[in-house]
Amino acid sequence: MKxxxxxxxxxxxxxxxxxxxxxxxxxxxxxxxxxxxxxNESVDELGLHVGGKAKAIIKSSEVIVGVD
Amino acid sequence: MKxxxxxxxxxxxxxxxxxxxxxxxxxxxxxxxxxxxxxNESVDELGLHVGGKAKAIIKSSEVIVGVD
Amino acid sequence: MKxxxxxxxxxxxxxxxxxxxxxxxxxxxxxxxxxxxxxNESVDELGLHVGGKAKAIIKSSEVIVGVD
Amino acid sequence: MKxxxxxxxxxxxxxxxxxxxxxxxxxxxxxxxxxxxxxNESVDELGLHVGGKAKAIIKSSEVIVGVD
Amino acid sequence: MKxxxxxxxxxxxxxxxxxxxxxxxxxxxxxxxxxxxxxNESVDELGLHVGGKAKAIIKSSEVIVGVD
Amino acid sequence: MKxxxxxxxxxxxxxxxxxxxxxxxxxxxxxxxxxxxxxNESVDELGLHVGGKAKAIIKSSEVIVGVD
Structure with missing residues (x-):
């Protein structure tokens, strides 16, 4: 899925x-x-476990930009 | 600011x-x-420009996890 | 992808x-x-077009509940 | 309320x-x-209960689109 | 609506x-x-105009807390 | 940080x-x-406590507008 x-x-x-x-x-x-x-259900349904592959998916509208 | x-x-x-x-x-x-x-206003107010330092800030509740 | x-x-x-x-x-x-x-880029990259199949994906933390 | x-x-x-x-x-x-x-407080304040009417409210900026 | x-x-x-x-x-x-x-459609459909009453609605999961 | x-x-x-x-x-x-x-970790790391100063930070794309 894209x-x-x-x-x-x-x-x-x-x-x-x-x-x-x-x-x-x-x-x-x-x-x-x-x-x-x-x-918690998603963790179980996706079969997430330490060491397993996973993707972090983030919409650009959710990202805040900061500058020092 | 933390x-x-x-x-x-x-x-x-x-x-x-x-x-x-x-x-x-x-x-x-x-x-x-x-x-x-x-x-666009934020771009101007933060003085964002190509090559400048910036932080991407994302709340953990905004992140979706995907598994192939 | 799940x-x-x-x-x-x-x-x-x-x-x-x-x-x-x-x-x-x-x-x-x-x-x-x-x-x-x-x-707009996503529309192009996904090849979205009227009549094509698509999924709407929404995190549960983004949903507000209302009652009349 | 609209x-x-x-x-x-x-x-x-x-x-x-x-x-x-x-x-x-x-x-x-x-x-x-x-x-x-x-x-949990919202559940109580809205008086949510199984079988009761409720609305799911979602901003369009929170929706991700997927294509297989 | 609550x-x-x-x-x-x-x-x-x-x-x-x-x-x-x-x-x-x-x-x-x-x-x-x-x-x-x-x-823009929402502006029109809600009949928003300068000086009119309006509510800003924000889910608590969307709020980030900062401390200097 | 701005x-x-x-x-x-x-x-x-x-x-x-x-x-x-x-x-x-x-x-x-x-x-x-x-x-x-x-x-909970953020509460600890920011050292949040009743009576202390704090900022509520909200992206404009997360705000819904309502009209009665």
């Missing part, structure tokens, strides 16, 4: 922290860590 | 495409290109 | 309205029209 | 799963299930 | 800037200016 | 409710309460 989202970053799952309904998934993308908050 | 957003990625502005009210800013972060859609 | 987004709605492109940098794409999903604002 | 959000989908609450602070609410819209992640 | 969004801020339209497809609407809420990017 | 986000609202932390992984932070901005859902 996506309209401008940012589709391929990486490897580094850590998964499950909460009551929401999980935080850390994905390593070429040395950059991207954190995603997704449902 | 931010609650889990993803604050430091990089360099690679390209700026202004539209009627919205601009697309491409930021190079260690070889990964992050695209942000922001207002 | 996605963590809880809402992946399959439909047919009904209308595409391109702006300066942003396009509005209307997708018919079983009689419901979903409007997506995406970049 | 909303700027392009997507206001009327349906019926199908299921409510409360977590520690966040709840997942499934709304049936003409046979399509839309999942919303909202605060 | 909304799950935690932030429903009542104010007055201060300025409307229409672009090709996207408009920026500035709403004055007790002396604070909130800027919303919405479709 | 941000592209059009809405950067300075206020004071009024209440912090921690859940399993997600916290709700209420910020008082000139008498208006803004609720943010952020990770």
């Amino acid at each position: 996506l309209s989202a401008r940012n589709v970053l391929e990486g490897t799952v580094k850590e998964i922290k499950k909460g009551a309904t929401t999980a935080h998934v850390l994905i390593d993308v070429k040395g950059i860590t991207i954190t995603a908050s997704i449902t | 931010l609650s957003a889990r993803n604050v990625l430091e990089g360099t502005v690679k390209e700026i495409k202004k539209g009627a009210t919205t601009a697309h800013v491409l930021i190079d972060v260690k070889g990964i290109t992050i695209t942000a859609s922001i207002t | 996605l963590s987004a809880r809402n992946v709605l399959e439909g047919t492109v009904k209308e595409i309205k391109k702006g300066a940098t942003t396009a509005h794409v209307l997708i018919d999903v079983k009689g419901i029209t979903i409007t997506a604002s995406i970049t | 909303l700027s959000a392009r997507n206001v989908l009327e349906g019926t609450v199908k299921e409510i799963k409360k977590g520690a602070t966040t709840a997942h609410v499934l709304i049936d819209v003409k046979g399509i299930t839309i999942t919303a992640s909202i605060t | 909304l799950s969004a935690r932030n429903v801020l009542e104010g007055t339209v201060k300025e409307i800037k229409k672009g090709a497809t996207t408009a920026h609407v500035l709403i004055d809420v007790k002396g604070i200016t909130i800027t919303a990017s919405i479709t | 941000l592209s986000a059009r809405n950067v609202l300075e206020g004071t932390v009024k209440e912090i409710k921690k859940g399993a992984t997600t916290a709700h932070v209420l910020i008082d901005v000139k008498g208006i309460t803004i609720t943010a859902s952020i990770t």
